[in-house]
Amino acid sequence: MREIELIDEIRKRAGSPGEDVIAGIGDDCAVLKYDGKRYLLWATDMLVEGTHFYLRQAGYKRVGRKAVAVNISDVAAMGGVPGYITVTIGVPPGTKKAAIRGIYDGIFGICKEYDIKVVGGDTNRSDTLVIDVSVIGFVEKKRLITRSGAKKGELVLITGPVRNGRKEHLDFSPRLEEARFLSGRYKVSSMIDVSDGIAPDIGRVCRESGVGCRLYEGAIPLSKALTLHDALYYGESFELLFTMGVKEARKLFLEVKSRKQEPRYFVIGEIVPKKDGLTLIGKEGRISALRMEGFRHL
Amino acid sequence: MREIELIDEIRKRAGSPGEDVIAGIGDDCAVLKYDGKRYLLWATDMLVEGTHFYLRQAGYKRVGRKAVAVNISDVAAMGGVPGYITVTIGVPPGTKKAAIRGIYDGIFGICKEYDIKVVGGDTNRSDTLVIDVSVIGFVEKKRLITRSGAKKGELVLITGPVRNGRKEHLDFSPRLEEARFLSGRYKVSSMIDVSDGIAPDIGRVCRESGVGCRLYEGAIPLSKALTLHDALYYGESFELLFTMGVKEARKLFLEVKSRKQEPRYFVIGEIVPKKDGLTLIGKEGRISALRMEGFRHL
Numbered sequence: 083m084r085e086i087e088l089i090d091e092i093r094k095r096a097g098s099p100g101e102d103v104i105a106g107i108g109d110d111c112a113v114l115k116y117d118g119k120r121y122l123l124w125a126t127d128m129l130v131e132g133t134h135f136y137l138r139q140a141g142y143k144r145v146g147r148k149a150v151a152v153n154i155s156d157v158a159a160m161g162g163v164p165g166y167i168t169v170t171i172g173v174p175p176g177t178k179k180a181a182i183r184g185i186y187d188g189i190f191g192i193c194k195e196y197d198i199k200v201v202g203g204d205t206n207r208s209d210t211l212v213i214d215v216s217v218i219g220f221v222e223k224k225r226l227i228t229r230s231g232a233k234k235g236e237l238v239l240i241t242g243p244v245r246n247g248r249k250e251h252l253d254f255s256p257r258l259e260e261a262r263f264l265s266g267r268y269k270v271s272s273m274i275d276v277s278d279g280i281a282p283d284i285g286r287v288c289r290e291s292g293v294g295c296r297l298y299e300g301a302i303p304l305s306k307a308l309t310l311h312d313a314l315y316y317g318e319s320f321e322l323l324f325t326m327g328v329k330e331a332r333k334l335f336l337e338v339k340s341r342k343q344e345p346r347y348f349v350i351g352e353i354v355p356k357k358d359g360l361t362l363i364g365k366e367g368r369i370s371a372l373r374m375e376g377f378r379h380l
Numbered sequence: 381m382r383e384i385e386l387i388d389e390i391r392k393r394a395g396s397p398g399e400d401v402i403a404g405i406g407d408d409c410a411v412l413k414y415d416g417k418r419y420l421l422w423a424t425d426m427l428v429e430g431t432h433f434y435l436r437q438a439g440y441k442r443v444g445r446k447a448v449a450v451n452i453s454d455v456a457a458m459g460g461v462p463g464y465i466t467v468t469i470g471v472p473p474g475t476k477k478a479a480i481r482g483i484y485d486g487i488f489g490i491c492k493e494y495d496i497k498v499v500g501g502d503t504n505r506s507d508t509l510v511i512d513v514s515v516i517g518f519v520e521k522k523r524l525i526t527r528s529g530a531k532k533g534e535l536v537l538i539t540g541p542v543r544n545g546r547k548e549h550l551d552f553s554p555r556l557e558e559a560r561f562l563s564g565r566y567k568v569s570s571m572i573d574v575s576d577g578i579a580p581d582i583g584r585v586c587r588e589s590g591v592g593c594r595l596y597e598g599a600i601p602l603s604k605a606l607t608l609h610d611a612l613y614y615g616e617s618f619e620l621l622f623t624m625g626v627k628e629a630r631k632l633f634l635e636v637k638s639r640k641q642e643p644r645y646f647v648i649g650e651i652v653p654k655k656d657g658l659t660l661i662g663k664e665g666r667i668s669a670l671r672m673e674g675f676r677h678l
Contacts, residue, residue, distance in 0.1 A: 088480065088503060091481075091484075092484060092498070092501070095484065095488055096488070096497065096498040096499075097497075099464070099497040099498075099499050100497060102463075103464070103497065103499055106497070106498075106499040106500060107498065107499060107500055107501065109500075111500070112464065112466060112499035112500040114464065114499075114516070116414075117415065122420075124464075124466065124499070124500065124514075124516065125466070125500065126424070126466045126468050126500065126501070126502070126512065126514045127468070127502065128468045128470055128502065128504055128506075128510070128512055130470050130504055130505065130506040130507075130510070132506075132507055133470070133504055133505045133506060134504070165400075166397070166401070166410065166412065166422075168410060168422065168423070168424045168514070170424050170425070170426045170512060172426055172428050172431070172510065182386065183389075186389075186390060186393065190393055190394070199394065199395075199397040199398060199401065199404070200390070200394040200397075200404075200405065201394075201397050201401055201404040201405060201410035201412075201422070202404060202405055202407075202409070202410040202422065202423065202424065203390070203405065203424070204424070204425065204426065205386060206426055206428055206431055206432070207428065207431045208426075208428040208430075208431060208508060208510065209428075209430055209507070209508045210506060210507050210508045210510075212426070212428070212470065212506065212508075212510050212512075214424065214426055214468060214510075214512040216422075216424045216466070216514040218412070218422065
């Protein structure tokens with residue numbers, strides 16, 4: 083079953099979530115009313131041994147860290163700041179104390195780094211190691227960025243150079259600083275973090291926004307040893323993919339230039355009418371369709 | 381590793397969650413500040429095939445239902461009302477569309493029953509079927525009930541007759557109506573839902589409250605075919621176990637009597653000083669210690 087069909091079906095069955103829900107199924111986080119100034123962001127992500135990591139390669143600590151990092155990334159993609167997590171772990175019978183401690187070493191390490199509090203959780207038996215983290219964060223109302231605001235004629239940008247998901251997926255730092263910089267100073271019309279690959283993830287933005295896009299192969303900033311194919315379809319880079327108007331992008335690049343930092347934001351394409359679909363313009367001008375499935379199909 | 385040691389260690393490492401957190405690790409839900417009148421309740425529970433259910437016996441729909449029911453029960457145990465859930469599922473490769481639909485049939489069925497909205501989630505591959513539901517609910521500040529308020533001299537009560545966890549764990553109805561009745565009309569000093577067994581669960585209340593308890597075997601209301609041992613140590617009945625003062629209990633029973641309903645609340649013991657420990661008084665007067673481990677030890 084294709085994941086998109088599944089999400090559409092679930093969304094249809096879920097119906098309207100009511101007026102206290104600003105965004106629900108289909109975004110990085112659910113967005114609920116909170117107070118006069120802020121919305122509450124809520125996401126849950128599951129890591130499963132054999133799907134998202136191989137324990138012998140990864141080690142417990144890195145796995146614990148990643149389980150939190152992917153949730154921070156979800157909150158960042160909405161323009162917000164994570165505050166609290168709950169941690170639910172399923173461990174195979176006979177798992178040693180030191181192993182569970184290792185998972186928590188990773189969890190508490192990254193929580194300290196990002197000032198997140200662990201406020202609940204549970205440990206269960208499971209034949210496969212599973213770590214499920216749920217996060218609650220907050221975003222100032224003006225800074226909320228969803229997947230549904232991309233408009234024709236805007237530019238598509240990405241943070242980068244795009245990291246190599248195959249190599250770095252356990253140790254990546256969520257782009258929280260970049261997300262807060264963008265949501266605080268610029269009009270960003272849509273944003274998503276790249277978990278499944280640039281192609282399926284920009285595809286999600288286009289679906290939610292009712293538009294198409296055209297990406298330029300030569301403009302995608304690849305880190306060393308990363309192939310274009312992996313950047314497009316492997317994912318796990320957790321870069322932020324976002325859209326903004328042309329003038330706004332000009333302002334962004336002027337500010338970045340004045341700071342003399344290494345370039346962190348890159349224009350990789352543009353938003354086009356829905357009827358034009360999702361295409362990739364190759365380095366030598368060949369036009370191909372972007373596929374919507376990443377490596378994480380069911 | 382004993383679960384209690386693990387929770388103590390995690391709590392110690394988590395440190396103080398800050399002033400916006402009313403209750404954190406060690407209760408049924410994390411309790412966060414929300415608005416002038418209400419707190420936000422947040423819990424996450426994982427069901428794993430082979431640990432919490434056997435798929436061939438249970439079927440997909442009942443498993444989906446239970447994954448939500450256990451979370452409703454957590455919110456009920458704090459005196460509150462569930463509002464929203466996210467659903468994260470790990471399914472073995474090749475799982476049929478109809479199977480995933482079945483899980484969601486169960487989920488949406490119980491959500492409709494309890495007026496809960498599904499606002500997010502994800503589906504992943506996993507060798508073992510795993511369903512993780514996270515719930516957000518709300519409780520009026522005055523109605524919040526934690527595990528930490530039990531006081532010496534109070535009575536221990538339970539909803540019931542206590543259901544048979546072995547037979548009914550997939551189809552139980554969370555005691556939400558009873559929880560709201562109690563939290564709205566009575567001073568309940570502590571509450572927990574029975575997931576691991578009356579003994580370990582009253583043990584958790586006693587630990588959090590710094591007290592001991594004495595239960596009376598003959599007072600525990602067993603449903604048909606339920607053994608005392610299963611009531612104490614098997615759990616999965618999801619009854620509410622709670623404490624209140626003697627006068628308050630009198631008021632409760634007078635009201636219940638005036639309504640001419642089947643009895644739903646039962647006094648099963650009393651709270652004693654911590655130094656007296658946790659004991660069970662047998663039908664013929666024999667005194668034994670209550671063990672703190674249920675069937676769900678790691």
